[in-house]
Amino acid sequence: MLHDRLLKAIDQLGFTQPTPVQQAALPPAMEGHDLMVGAETGSGKTLAFVVPMLQHFLDRPAPNIGTRGLILTPTRELAEQVCEAVKSMAAFTRIGCMTVCGGTGFKEQAAEIRRNPEILVATPGRLAEHLERRTLDFDDLEFLVLDEADRMLDMGFRDEVMAIVDICRPERQSMVFSATLTHPGVRALLPQVLNEPKELLLNTPQNAQERIRQQIILADDDKHKERLVEWLLAHEQYDKAIIFTNTRDKAQWLAKSLQRQNRRSGVLHGEMSQDERKHVMGLMRSGKINILVATDVAARGLDIDGLDLVINFDMARKGDEHLHRVGRTGRQEREGLAICLIAHNEWNLMASIERYLRLEFERRTLKGVEGSYKGPRKVKASGKAAGNKKRKPDTKGSKDTKGGKKGVRPAGKQRTTDRKQTGKRRGSDAASSSLGDGSMPMMKKKPR
Incomplete structure (x- = not known):
């Protein structure tokens, strides 16, 4: 007692x-x-x-x-x-x-x-x-x-x-x-x-994200990713969002870009002082800003009410980091959405994380901001993950596409060594x- x-x-x-x-x-x-x-x-x-x-x-x-x-x-x-x-x-x-x-x-x-x-x-x-x-x-x-x-x-x-x-x-x-x-x-x-x-x-890592819809959008480079982020922030429904990058410099660059668009955004990275970090988190929790651009310093331990959108500007370097990033959303019985922006040099990393999680991310395109990169030339199709729901078409001009099909090879060399996709996600009776x-x-x- x-x-x-x-x-x-x-x-x-x-x-x-x-x-x-x-x-x-x-x-x-x-x-x-x-x-x-x-x-x-x-x-x-x-x-x-x-x-x-x-x-x-x-x-x-x-x-x-x-x-x-x-x-x-x-x-x-x-x-x-x-x-x-x-x-x-x-x-x-x-x-x-x-x-x-x-x-x-x-x-x-x-x-x-x-x-x-x-x-x-x-x-x-x-x-x-x-x-x-x-x-x-x-x-x-x-x-x-x-x-x-x-x-x-x-x-x-x-x-x-x-x-x-x-x-x-x-x-x-x-x-x-x-x-x-x-x-x-x-x-x-x-x-x-x-x-x-x-x-x-x-x-287990494979069944930890049952309330989170996970998607990927192909991108040509960082400038193209910047345009994709602008589209998503303008068209997705969310109270608060967090955008992850792999470096401090990129986090600062992206946060300044969003601020120039008059978006209520802040930045969080490991080189900030404790007072600076407390200030930014206070602004986020109070709703004075609703978008946080962060490095992985924020992937663990941050609990923010109303956070229902996670965007991985850079793909996490390994599966556990990806789990903790997307785990910022989908809390307290709420559904969450996590979107990864994948450039040609991130495809193999993304595929390895799919295998680790035993799921397949939804493939998605945004009408009007498509890029030339369509994925590796040859990709073996795989089944739809049991834990991911099929996304309805965007009402404001976006179009979702299924993954696992041959893409058109764009100009320039690309890595095509990763040709296997994972199978269906394992069911889980874990609480x-x-x-x-x-x-x-x-x-x-x-x-x-």
Whole structure:
């Protein structure tokens, strides 16, 4: 039974029903088991580890000691959202929480750490720096959580993560949450972090995007992609949209282009200061801007109400990154639309991601802004993915086309090595979730 103060917080937040990942993870976590949990982004997994931590601290008060709970996340944005989730659930307790991330003055952080907040939410790089300077220790640590473990490894934080794990007290409860437990780096990490864990697999990469319609539009080059983006923003129905690029320079260039068109847009990338990033996200959440151009720094952990359109200006470099990009939409039982703009040098990458996800993206053309690139000269046709619905023709001049047909070879050389398309998407009986990560509460809202 949850503590009365946690139940009061849940009631104030207006939530009544746990998500599938919470239903699966909460009982063993409350019993003190180590957990390894595979759950898609947007599943509400944050409170699956926050609630047991808070319950334990309330059941066993230990004032005036050091850090009792540590949550590691790959990005500052996710750390802030997790911290907000902790504060929301701990609103009627005296349990303190703070973030330890780059972008904030080191001395100011060290001073706040000396106040002994019971829970730290941190990124590996900055936390490792505090450990090196001996501004904190984990002699009293009781809970360790690695959130989005696969992303931390992909970002090159393995050494920092292992150094932090090694310094943590062995007598602790540990949990690892990841959208892709099949990630080889995560599998290698688990024995060093967990002790006789229970494994809960709530999803696979192939069935994680059931509410999201995924399409591709062929493009000649970046200038042609710019025109396609203009068309989509003018004709698609959306409250908020996010456009992903692979580089900071391209994100800035595209954001300026949209601003010249008087579109309410902003940019988010890893070279921005923490204050700049907070400002942009505040504008997006408040609705003062409704289009965000971002690099993959925004692919994990961002939860924005009303985000129903994702455009990949550049194709993600691998399947897991694609999953987390498109996972920004299709949340809270809403349908989402994700569109990838594919140039000739991205076709093989796109096809490999189709195989990884075991689905076929809808092929689409936009009347009036077609390009000369029609795809590889020879492509083996494949069946329609079971999870993707057929799109109705655009009422404002667009026309959808089915993929898998021979295209006309345009002038110039093109890569044609990838000639296989994937088969139908596998069906899934995995539970789909209705809540987001980070600051998203653990229960479904009461109907108004």
